[in-house]
Amino acid sequence: MTPSELNIQVPFVPATRYPIVIGRDFVSGLLARLREQFPKRRPFVISDANLQKSGWLDKLIGADTVGRFVIDPAGEDSKTWATVGAIVEAMEHLSLGRDTLVIGLGGGTVGDMAGFAASIFKRGVPVVHVPTTTVAQADSAIGGKTSVDSSQSKNAFGTFHHPAGVYIDVATLGTLDDRQFRAGLVESVKHALIADAGYFAFLETNLDAILARDLDRLEQLAGFNCRIKGAVVEQDPTETNQRRLLNYGHTIGHAVESAAAYRLLHGEAVAIGIAAALQIEKQMGLADADRIERVCALLCRLSVPLVIPTDLSTDSFMDLLTRDKKTVGGWPRFVLLEKIGKPLVRSGQYAHEVAPEIVRSILNPHA
Amino acid sequence: MTPSELNIQVPFVPATRYPIVIGRDFVSGLLARLREQFPKRRPFVISDANLQKSGWLDKLIGADTVGRFVIDPAGEDSKTWATVGAIVEAMEHLSLGRDTLVIGLGGGTVGDMAGFAASIFKRGVPVVHVPTTTVAQADSAIGGKTSVDSSQSKNAFGTFHHPAGVYIDVATLGTLDDRQFRAGLVESVKHALIADAGYFAFLETNLDAILARDLDRLEQLAGFNCRIKGAVVEQDPTETNQRRLLNYGHTIGHAVESAAAYRLLHGEAVAIGIAAALQIEKQMGLADADRIERVCALLCRLSVPLVIPTDLSTDSFMDLLTRDKKTVGGWPRFVLLEKIGKPLVRSGQYAHEVAPEIVRSILNPHA
Numbered sequence: 001m002t003p004s005e006l007n008i009q010v011p012f013v014p015a016t017r018y019p020i021v022i023g024r025d026f027v028s029g030l031l032a033r034l035r036e037q038f039p040k041r042r043p044f045v046i047s048d049a050n051l052q053k054s055g056w057l058d059k060l061i062g063a064d065t066v067g068r069f070v071i072d073p074a075g076e077d078s079k080t081w082a083t084v085g086a087i088v089e090a091m092e093h094l095s096l097g098r099d100t101l102v103i104g105l106g107g108g109t110v111g112d113m114a115g116f117a118a119s120i121f122k123r124g125v126p127v128v129h130v131p132t133t134t135v136a137q138a139d140s141a142i143g144g145k146t147s148v149d150s151s152q153s154k155n156a157f158g159t160f161h162h163p164a165g166v167y168i169d170v171a172t173l174g175t176l177d178d179r180q181f182r183a184g185l186v187e188s189v190k191h192a193l194i195a196d197a198g199y200f201a202f203l204e205t206n207l208d209a210i211l212a213r214d215l216d217r218l219e220q221l222a223g224f225n226c227r228i229k230g231a232v233v234e235q236d237p238t239e240t241n242q243r244r245l246l247n248y249g250h251t252i253g254h255a256v257e258s259a260a261a262y263r264l265l266h267g268e269a270v271a272i273g274i275a276a277a278l279q280i281e282k283q284m285g286l287a288d289a290d291r292i293e294r295v296c297a298l299l300c301r302l303s304v305p306l307v308i309p310t311d312l313s314t315d316s317f318m319d320l321l322t323r324d325k326k327t328v329g330g331w332p333r334f335v336l337l338e339k340i341g342k343p344l345v346r347s348g349q350y351a352h353e354v355a356p357e358i359v360r361s362i363l364n365p366h367a
Numbered sequence: 368m369t370p371s372e373l374n375i376q377v378p379f380v381p382a383t384r385y386p387i388v389i390g391r392d393f394v395s396g397l398l399a400r401l402r403e404q405f406p407k408r409r410p411f412v413i414s415d416a417n418l419q420k421s422g423w424l425d426k427l428i429g430a431d432t433v434g435r436f437v438i439d440p441a442g443e444d445s446k447t448w449a450t451v452g453a454i455v456e457a458m459e460h461l462s463l464g465r466d467t468l469v470i471g472l473g474g475g476t477v478g479d480m481a482g483f484a485a486s487i488f489k490r491g492v493p494v495v496h497v498p499t500t501t502v503a504q505a506d507s508a509i510g511g512k513t514s515v516d517s518s519q520s521k522n523a524f525g526t527f528h529h530p531a532g533v534y535i536d537v538a539t540l541g542t543l544d545d546r547q548f549r550a551g552l553v554e555s556v557k558h559a560l561i562a563d564a565g566y567f568a569f570l571e572t573n574l575d576a577i578l579a580r581d582l583d584r585l586e587q588l589a590g591f592n593c594r595i596k597g598a599v600v601e602q603d604p605t606e607t608n609q610r611r612l613l614n615y616g617h618t619i620g621h622a623v624e625s626a627a628a629y630r631l632l633h634g635e636a637v638a639i640g641i642a643a644a645l646q647i648e649k650q651m652g653l654a655d656a657d658r659i660e661r662v663c664a665l666l667c668r669l670s671v672p673l674v675i676p677t678d679l680s681t682d683s684f685m686d687l688l689t690r691d692k693k694t695v696g697g698w699p700r701f702v703l704l705e706k707i708g709k710p711l712v713r714s715g716q717y718a719h720e721v722a723p724e725i726v727r728s729i730l731n732p733h734a
Contacts, residue, residue: 004389004586004590005389006389006597007384007386008387008600009601010384010600010601012379013379013380014379015377015379016376016377018374018377020372020373020374020375081448085448088523089448089517092519092523120487120525120526123512123513123522123525123527124526144377147490151456152460153459157455158487159491159526162375227373233375233377234375237377237378
């Protein structure tokens with residue numbers, strides 16, 4: 001008897017919507033509000049030692065007896081398989097079920113882990129993100145990517161799990177460490193560059209007020225970021241083409257980040273990547289002097305590094321680029337701009353071939 | 368300034384198809400065949416010590432240098448968060464990427480863990496199941512449920528991740544332990560009961576040949592099971608209504624299983640659950656003597672237990688039922704049959720209210 005064959009049709013998951021709420025000073029009332037909004041769900045809060053120390057976790061929880069898990073120490077070193085295992089075991093210990101609502105309060109690492117825990121607890125429960133850093137509010141809280149690091153690479157294990165809501169309270173940025181605050185703004189610059197020249201001009205005009213953490217400006221900033229990132233994610237949720245735009249500055253940025261073994265913050269590595277992309281665009285005749293000056297000037301005002309650390313050899317750096325997740329034939333494609341707010345699109349493609357010699361020449365300009 | 372609100376639309380995931388191939392003696396050529404079928408993917412095999420011992424893992428791999436992870440010891444005790452963590456770290460160690468194809472060779476625990484590992488590695492890579500037990504071939508390899516156990520409950524953590532293909536080689540059943548083989552057939556009886564009187568008659572006629580592991584009959588058996596389970600999963604992938612049919616015998620079965628602390632195999636607990644459902648149907652005037660006799664006779668031929676272990680008090684058992692995952696107002700609903708092959712459907716619903724007194728009376732018939 002020869003093998004017989006059946007076919008199973010897996011139906012689609014229908015479209016859903018989620019709100020992104022932007023405001024200030026609402027963290028204190030948020031848990032009660034979420035209890036009202038999800039009356040049949042039992043909340044569980046995931047946060048970290050930084051948010052405990054800065055008082056925001058207490059503000060969120062108040063006198064509520066809600067279950068919670070505080071990641072300690074905070075930061076990338078805790079972003080592990082073991083930590084998420086400890087989180088979901090803690091949820092089991094409270095006899096939580098499919099009617100759980102996970103609330104993640106914190107920066108990118110908290111959000112990535114809270115989303116991951118929610119996505120695998122009882123095969124998936126909803127998560128609400130309350131991002132508290134510039135990078136989380138602009139970027140990582142939106143888009144549904146969840147993850148932990150492996151012993152060898154960042155974000156190696158995870159899921160796609162879109163949140164049930166994102167609550168951005170810009171007042172939480174008030175207690176953020178200055179280096180973190182500035183580095184996180186690089187993703188805002190990236191959003192302006194790939195999508196909106198008016199937003200870029202807003203950043204030029206208002207950067208001092210933003211750096212002074214003026215709440216009105218921070219709300220406007222969050223609005224720009226969420227509209228841009230939201231629109232891209234809506235258009236291309238599985239990152240087949242247009243979502244690649246979000247990788248502007250990230251191809252070289254990721255290589256710098258892994259070569260520097262995390263001495264650099266993500267946003268700092270992306271700043272170096274954006275400066276490198278600009279050099280590539282210049283060599284390819286895409287960028288004029290005025291654009292180069294405006295972009296560099298804005299990044300300089302953020303006090304982020306713009307040059308690849310000199311302790312990396314060109315050869316080892318080129319080798320790192322061949323390990324990019326999105327290589328085609330062993331070499332990455334690059335998102336490039338035509339002008340500020342307008343990406344280069346050729347034959348409908350958003351990522352382009354760049355000759356290795358061009359990349360080599362910008363890595364080693366005095367060779 | 369009051370909070371402003373945006374809305375993100377998460378688009379649907381489109382429908383996809385996957386094949387279920389049923390045959391015999393094809394395990395030896397399967398890896399080469401999958402390499403051909405997925406030419407751009409690097410395979411990685413997940414199996415366990417049982418399959419290594421029985422020789423099937425060697426048959427699958429042959430002289431191929433494919434990466435592999437052998438779960439040792441085999442069985443439920445290894446079905447943990449830590450094991451899946453070790454699997455995905457092993458995959459990282461081989462520098463596997465998004466172009467990986469996971470191949471799971473084994474019974475339900477291997478399939479659940481291989482599917483889970485695939486679903487979270489680099490945010491999801493495809494998995495192909497090669498089920499080697501009666502329960503995995505009839506049930507767990509189809510439907511996309513993946514999981515590990517927590518320290519407190521079965522299948523506590525996991526995902527929905529539909530396979531890219533299911534390859535059922537009935538020859539692998541030849542080396543299966545007899546108790547496992549028989550218990551796994553209870554899911555086949557369940558499929559016949561909820562969907563197909565002709566299949567039930569086939570089982571009555573051919574059970575001796577099936578128990579003698581006649582390969583022709585085992586192929587036919589796999590065909591019946593996959594068509595029934597496949598059709599139900601297609602109709603209702605998220606278990607909102609019709610998929611509940613698959614829970615026939617499982618409401619009391621799950622309670623028996625957790626009360627017996629896994630002294631019983633899953634299929635054995637379900638056999639007890641089916642016998643209990645039959646008693647409920649009898650008390651509700653749904654089952655006639657002929658049906659009761661036919662179902663009990665078939666289950667008896669499988670040598671599975673049909674009576675709830677006497678070391679459980681009725682009260683503690685009733686309490687366990689209130690903890691069922693799918694309670695409504697603290698009491699589970701039950702799938703019931705009108706006759707063999709025909710479930711009871713009232714007002715479009717497949718799960719029904721059963722008075723606690725009825726359940727109590729069948730638990731303690733001599734009270």
